[in-house]
Each structure stands twice: as structure tokens, then as C-alpha cells.
Amino acid sequence: MAANKKLNPVDVLSEIEAKFEMLQILNEKGEIVNKDMDPKLSDDELVELMTRMVWTRVLDERSTALNRQGRLGFYAPTAGQEASQIASHYALSEGDYVLPGYRDVPQLIWHGLPLTKAFLFSRGHYKGNQFPEGVNALSPQIIIGAQYVQNAGVALGLKKRGKENVAITYTGDGGTSQGDFYEGINFAGAYNAPAIFVIQNNNYAISTPRELQSKAATLAQKAVAAGIPGVLVDGMDPLAVYQVTKEARDRAVAGEGPTLIEALCYRFGPHTMAGDDPTRYRTSDEDSDWEKKDPIVRFRTYLEGKKLWSKEKEDEVIEQAKEDVKAAIKEADATEKQSVTELMDLMYDVKPSNLEEQYEYYKGKESK
Amino acid sequence: MAQMTMIQAITNAMATELKNDENVLVFGEDIGVNGGVFRATEGLQEEFGVDRVFDTPLAESGLVSLGLGLTLEDYRPVIEIQFFGFLFEAMDGIAGQIARHRVRSGASKQTPIVIRAPFGGGVNTPELHADSLEGLMAQTPGLRVVIPSNPIDAKGLLISAIRSNDPVIFLEHMKLYRSFREDVPEEDYEVEIGKASIKQEGTDITLIAYGAMVQEAMKAAEELAKEDVSAEVIDLRTVSPVDYDTLIDSVKKTNRAVVIQEAQRQAGVAANVVSELSERAILHLEAPIKRVTAPDTVYPFTQAESVWLPNKDDIIERAKEVLDF
Numbered sequence: 001m002a003a004n005k006k007l008n009p010v011d012v013l014s015e016i017e018a019k020f021e022m023l024q025i026l027n028e029k030g031e032i033v034n035k036d037m038d039p040k041l042s043d044d045e046l047v048e049l050m051t052r053m054v055w056t057r058v059l060d061e062r063s064t065a066l067n068r069q070g071r072l073g074f075y076a077p078t079a080g081q082e083a084s085q086i087a088s089h090y091a092l093s094e095g096d097y098v099l100p101g102y103r104d105v106p107q108l109i110w111h112g113l114p115l116t117k118a119f120l121f122s123r124g125h126y127k128g129n130q131f132p133e134g135v136n137a138l139s140p141q142i143i144i145g146a147q148y149v150q151n152a153g154v155a156l157g158l159k160k161r162g163k164e165n166v167a168i169t170y171t172g173d174g175g176t177s178q179g180d181f182y183e184g185i186n187f188a189g190a191y192n193a194p195a196i197f198v199i200q201n202n203n204y205a206i207s208t209p210r211e212l213q214s215k216a217a218t219l220a221q222k223a224v225a226a227g228i229p230g231v232l233v234d235g236m237d238p239l240a241v242y243q244v245t246k247e248a249r250d251r252a253v254a255g256e257g258p259t260l261i262e263a264l265c266y267r268f269g270p271h272t273m274a275g276d277d278p279t280r281y282r283t284s285d286e287d288s289d290w291e292k293k294d295p296i297v298r299f300r301t302y303l304e305g306k307k308l309w310s311k312e313k314e315d316e317v318i319e320q321a322k323e324d325v326k327a328a329i330k331e332a333d334a335t336e337k338q339s340v341t342e343l344m345d346l347m348y349d350v351k352p353s354n355l356e357e358q359y360e361y362y363k364g365k366e367s368k
Numbered sequence: 369m370a371q372m373t374m375i376q377a378i379t380n381a382m383a384t385e386l387k388n389d390e391n392v393l394v395f396g397e398d399i400g401v402n403g404g405v406f407r408a409t410e411g412l413q414e415e416f417g418v419d420r421v422f423d424t425p426l427a428e429s430g431l432v433s434l435g436l437g438l439t440l441e442d443y444r445p446v447i448e449i450q451f452f453g454f455l456f457e458a459m460d461g462i463a464g465q466i467a468r469h470r471v472r473s474g475a476s477k478q479t480p481i482v483i484r485a486p487f488g489g490g491v492n493t494p495e496l497h498a499d500s501l502e503g504l505m506a507q508t509p510g511l512r513v514v515i516p517s518n519p520i521d522a523k524g525l526l527i528s529a530i531r532s533n534d535p536v537i538f539l540e541h542m543k544l545y546r547s548f549r550e551d552v553p554e555e556d557y558e559v560e561i562g563k564a565s566i567k568q569e570g571t572d573i574t575l576i577a578y579g580a581m582v583q584e585a586m587k588a589a590e591e592l593a594k595e596d597v598s599a600e601v602i603d604l605r606t607v608s609p610v611d612y613d614t615l616i617d618s619v620k621k622t623n624r625a626v627v628i629q630e631a632q633r634q635a636g637v638a639a640n641v642v643s644e645l646s647e648r649a650i651l652h653l654e655a656p657i658k659r660v661t662a663p664d665t666v667y668p669f670t671q672a673e674s675v676w677l678p679n680k681d682d683i684i685e686r687a688k689e690v691l692d693f
Binding site for chain 2: 125126355362365
């Protein structure tokens with residue numbers, strides 16, 4: 001055994017950080033630049049992934065407009081994050097769990113949540129959080145990072161039940177500063193639980209730039225301290241996001257434990273529709289640099305090159321999405337508003353005496 | 369004097385103390401370039417520099433405990449929690465650490481920390497943004513809990529809070545941020561923490577409120593006046609400790625009281641006020657003291673908030689029960 005050479009901790013850190021290179025498969029021009037990693041999806045699968053991404057972009061445009069008209073409530077725009085959201089979700093299988101943050105409504109929809117319910121969630125209606133049978137998910141988490149620890153618990157439950165499924169959760173770059181983030185990846189690692197942790201690093205936590213969150217060169221390297229694999233991926237590249245998520249899933253169901261994925265991406269819109277003004281903290285140069293990396297643009301180029309996609313096909317998807325939104329909003333409009341007494345009914349399994357005593361008063365107040 | 373909204377008065381108070389005391393630091397999430405999500409810190413980083421007014425990584429527990437650490441080098445942190453519904457993330461830092469720091473050190477250390485946060489309902493926020501959690505803070509020994517209802521008080525109370533060597537939780541009702549303006553003195557001044565304010569004198573019944581409920585109580589008093597009921601309206605301004613002297617003096621005169629809070633009925637500030645008044649002033653009371661509160665549920669998703677939140681009609685109804693007892 002060689003004598004211990006003197007380790008310089010600064011060098012150790014540099015070596016580790018240098019190893020976290022961003023994986024890209026499909027570049028901005030729509031060219032495959034990493035053939036070995038190409039997930040080799042079938043033509044049908046490629047078209048389905050593109051369809052979902054385009055549909056989700058239309059949903060974002062319509063949701064933003066509906067919010068401005070006062071027809072939706074809380075809404076966190078998703079444009080720009082279609083690859084990190086949809087392609088990671090596309091790597092899942094039936095029975096897997098999704099624990100989303102509040103921007104991650106699209107994953108829930110593609111996980112089986114009816115669009116009407118997504119709109120009801122936005123309007124603050126509890127029915128939006130009552131999921132149909134088989135939609136293994138929690139509702140979008142408001143507290144940053146809280147879902148990360150819960151995800152370790154869901155994954156541990158799957159492991160204990162012996163199921164060949166995983167639990168995936170999402171947070172942003174800001175979320176990695178929360179204690180819950182570290183607790184989540186550490187717990188999942190300690191139990192070798194089948195969990196996938198996605199960081200959608202869109203460079204800003206509301207206005208706070210990524211470099212203010214952490215001195216770490218990458219967020220993926222935070223996996224090292226938890227003793228789990230960490231991957232840095234081009235979050236604007238649907239094929240790369242799909243591939244790393246698929247590999248993480250394969251490892252998890254093979255009993256090899258959790259993975260942390262950092263997807264580098266950008267939100268084209270504001271943080272939420274509640275008064276955020278990105279021009280206060282981002283430059284238009286930065287916006288246009290990232291627009292060139294648009295996941296839909298590069299995927300379209302790639303698929304058109306393979307004769308799998310066309311303007312006609314895209315228009316069809318756009319029209320379908322608009323129709324779906326129209327129908328879902330109509331259904332949401334027809335849903336009776338929730339009441340305080342309903343909320344009282346929902347609070348406990350067995351209603352306590354204080355709520356029993358208060359019930360009639362609010363029945364009366366509601367009928368005024 | 370300058371016409372200011374409550375949020376402008378709050379910004380003005382921070383600017384005043386940043387100017388007066390070089391040890392004052394202002395920090396939190398998105399409070400720098402962005403000026404805070406409500407713009408409470410608008411312009412402060414530009415004026416006082418990034419060393420004194422700065423953004424933190426996103427972690428509520430982190431930022432309050434960072435504050436505790438900074439006091440050891442004699443800094444006076446003014447910390448913004450973006451929404452008070454995120455308090456639970458910071459609960460140990462505040463209740464387990466900051467509130468106990470002085471006594472734990474045998475009073476050899478001070479805790480000159482202010483934690484500011486927006487809270488309160490009626491503005492269509494998502495879950496965990498609107499909750500009235502002052503009761504949890506008021507039950508924590510070691511803290512003072514201040515809730516202003518108007519621009520003049522907000523400025524004076526915040527200046528007092530920043531100058532206090534004890535920790536102060538300073539809660540700003542979102543609905544009051546821009547609901548009205550008033551003339552606020554431009555010079556620095558303090559409003560004493562722990563002192564209630566009599567908003568309107570009366571002889572028949574005392575309406576005790578704080579935060580956004582002060583406006584509802586004033587509206588109720590106005591309507592009661594049309595029925596020849598003279599209501600005294602008291603704004604607690606500080607919910608821990610409560611100014612019982614002012615309340616007892618009022619009840620001695622009116623012999624009747626209603627206590628109003630936006631928070632749920634269970635436990636809480638109003639329950640405490642009722643029990644103290646019962647103990648200390650029962651012989652002056654002609655009727656049981658009643659409370660107007662929200663029901664014992666979580667803050668409702670936005671659609672039901674108008675029914676959930678207490679309003680002037682709830683206050684009038686309770687006041688009449690007390691008057692007719």
C-alpha cells in the first residue's frame with residue numbers, strides 16, 4: 001500500500017468539481033452530439049415526447065393569459081422548462097410517485113391529473129388536490145424543499161413494499177439551500193431508497209441569482225456529501241434529461257439507491273403571476289441567450305430532420321391543447337365554489353367538538 | 369410630514385435606522401436588487417450598499433440563525449421572512465434559539481434582532497402565505513410580538529423594535545400595506561412597544577383588536593353609533609406583552625368588551641386577553657367578554673376566505689349579544 005501522500009483539500013475540491021461536467025446529447029442546433037448516450041427512443045416515443053412539450057407550452061401561454069384575465073389564481077409559469085419537467089417525467093413508469101414543487105404542475109398532468117383539477121388547484125379549490133385513483137402524487141408543494149424529505153419517505157415505503165417503482169421530486173436552485181434538501185438526499189441515501197431528486201436550476205430563486213445560493217461550482221456535486229450519484233445535465237435538452245432520469249430510475253429499481261440530478265434550465269417568464277418583474281433582476285441579453293437554447297426549438301429541428309415532425313403536426317397539437325384548455329376551464333367554472341363548512345368537514349377524520357360548535361355559525365354566514 | 373402607505377413607512381423606518389446606526393443590517397430573500405416581493409426594502413441596497421442590505425440563500429431557518437450569529441459581533445439584524453406562513457421552517461431558530469439566547473447566556477448576551485414578515489388574509493395568496501401565526505409567537509417567552517395597523521404606528525414601532533436589545537417579531541398585514549396613506553413624520557420617532565392605542569373613545573362597550581381587524585372594529589363602531597351605542601376601539605399594537613392597564617381602564621368605564629382577532633379561535637391572543645380581563649376586571653363586567661375570530665380550520669384556500677375572515681358584521685353581532693346580555 002502506498003504511503004498516504006499529503007492531501008490538499010483545496011485540490012480535492014477542485015478535482016471533484018471538475019468532474020461534474022454538463023451532459024448534453026442534443027445541442028442547440030438540434031444535432032446529436034453524444035451518440036453513445038442517445039436514449040434511442042422509438043419514432044413514436046420521440047413524437048409523443050415532443051407532443052407533450054408543445055402541448056405544455058400552449059398550456060403555459062393560455063394559463064398566463066387566463067391569469068391576466070382573472071380567470072386563474074396562483075400560477076407559476078413553466079415556459080423554458082419543458083425538457084427538465086416533461087422529459088424527466090417521461091422516463092417514469094406506471095406506479096411511480098411524483099412529488100412536485102409549485103411550478104411542476106405539468107408533470108402532474110402528464111402523470112394523469114385532469115387539467116380541470118390543475119385549474120382548480122390554481123384557483124385554490126381543494127378539489128384540485130383530490131387526485132383520481134392511480135395518480136401516485138402529492139399536490140404541488142408551496143414550502144420550498146419540503147417535498148424532498150417526503151420523497152425519501154415515499155421511496156422508503158416503496159422499498160419496504162418491494163415494489164419496482166421510484167419516487168421522483170423536484171425543486172429549484174433556491175431549494176438546494178433549504179435544510180430539507182440535505183435531509184432528503186441524505187435520508188434517501190441512508191436507506192438506499194429508490195428516489196430521484198431533480199434540481200431544476202433555472203438560475204434564479206425569484207430574483208436571487210444562483211451564485212448567491214452556494215459557493216459550490218455545481219449543485220449536482222451536493223450529492224457527493226450524501227454519498228449518492230449526482231448528475232449535471234443540460235436541462236434544455238430533452239434527450240439528455242430523459243436519459244439521465246432513465247438511468248437513475250434503472251439504478252433505483254435495481255436496488256442501487258437514489259440519484260440527484262441538476263438540470264440547467266431557464267424560466268422564460270416571471271417567477272409567478274403575482275407581480276414578479278424579471279426585468280428588475282435579469283437582462284434582456286440573458287433572456288435572449290437562453291431563448292436560443294429553447295428545448296422545443298432544438299427538438300423540433302431534430303425531429304423535422306428525421307421527418308417525424310412538421311408545422312401541420314405542431315399546429316394540430318397546438319389546436320388540441322387550446323381545445324383541452326377551453327374544455328377544462330369550462331368544467332372548472334362549473335365547479336361549485338368551496339365553502340368554509342366544507343373545509344371544516346375536511347379538517348379531521350373525526351370532527352372535534354370545537355368545529356361542531358362553530359359549524360352552524362358559518363352555515364349561516366355562508367347563506368348571507 | 370409626508371403622505372405614506374404603511375409599507376412606505378416601514379421602508380422609511382429601516383432607512384432611518386440604517387442611517388442612525390451602522391450596526392443595523394437588513395437581509396432576507398429577494399430583498400436586495402428586487403426590493404422584496406412587496407418592495408418593503410425598495411431602494412435600501414442602492415442607498416446603503418450590499419454590505420448592509422443583502423440577499424440570502426433561500427432558507428428561512430438559515431436566515432434567522434444567521435441573524436443570531438451576527439449579534440455576537442454587535443450587529444443588529446433586521447430580517448425579512450418573505451411570508452410569515454414560512455415561519456414553521458424557522459421555528460427552532462426563533463423559538464428554540466433567538467427567544468432563549470439572552471436567558472441562556474445568563475443575560476451576558478443581548479439579542480437585538482427584528483424579524484419582519486408579511487401575513488394576513490384577504491389578498492388571494494396561495495397556501496401558507498396568509499396565516500395569522502402570532503399566537504405561536506405570543507406563546508413563546510423571550511419574544512415581543514408587534515402588529516401595526518397604520519403607517520404612523522408602523523414607522524415608530526419598527527424604529528423601537530430595531531433599537532430594542534430584545535428580539536421583536538414584527539408582523540405586517542398584507543392588506544394594510546397599501547390600503548391607505550396618512551401623514552407620517554419624516555424625522556425619527558419611537559412608538560413604545562407594549563402600549564395599546566385608543567383609536568376611538570366610547571362609553572358603552574370596548575372593542576379590542578389589532579392588525580387589519582382594527583379597521584373592521586372601527587367600521588363596526590361607526591354602525592353601532594347609528595344605534596346610539598358608544599363603542600371604544602382599542603388597537604393592541606403589541607400582542608405580546610398585552611397592555612392590560614389600558615384595557616382594564618377601558619372596561620372599568622364601559623363594563624363590556626369584545627375581543628377581535630383574524631386568527632383562529634382555538635388558543636391564541638384573544639383567548640389570552642379574555643382570560644386576563646376576566647381575572648383582573650370581573651367585578652367591572654356586566655356581561656361575559658366575547659370573541660370574534662376565524663373558525664378552527666387552516667387558512668382556507670382563497671375561494672372561501674371572505675366568509676372565513678372575521679368582518680364588521682361579525683363584530684356587530686357579537687357586540688349586540690354582549691350589550692343585550
